[in-house]
Amino acid sequence: MSLILEPSSIRLSSVAEMAQLELALVTVQATGGVQDLASEIVSLAGGRLMSLGEAGFTAQVTNRPEAIDAMIAELDGVAPIEVVRSGSLSVPKI
Numbered sequence: 001m002s003l004i005l006e007p008s009s010i011r012l013s014s015v016a017e018m019a020q021l022e023l024a025l026v027t028v029q030a031t032g033g034v035q036d037l038a039s040e041i042v043s044l045a046g047g048r049l050m051s052l053g054e055a056g057f058t059a060q061v062t063n064r065p066e067a068i069d070a071m072i073a074e075l076d077g078v079a080p081i082e083v084v085r086s087g088s089l090s091v092p093k094i
Contacts, residue, residue, distance in 0.1 A: 017092055017093055018092060018093060019092075019093050020064060021064065021089050022062070022063065022064070022087065022088050022089065023062050023085070023086040023089070024083055024085045025058065025084045026047065026058065026060075026072075027058045027082040027083075028042070028056045028059070029056040030055075030057075030079035031054065031056070034078060034079050035056065035057065038075055038078050039057065041074045042071065044071075045068065046061055046062065048060050048061075056079075065088055
């Protein structure tokens with residue numbers, strides 16, 4: 001089976017017409033008060049806790065790329081972190 005798209009059916013959207021989000025998985029190595037502060041930073045960025053351990057936590061954050069950049073910058077000054085990002089995911093705005 002082959003898929004053929006007619007040129008008239010293809011529409012390119014500008015960035016302004018797109019809804020962009022990014023997924024980040026963040027592991028923070030921290031305990032006690034530092035862990036609480038790091039957790040608050042992640043929560044303010046829209047993050048959700050995935051796992052919690054004695055030495056830190058892992059969270060999932062889905063937000064605009066610039067919001068994830070800001071969260072990483074804040075966390076970087078608080079505790080050691082590891083981050084995996086999906087890259088920008090976009091769909092046309094309705």
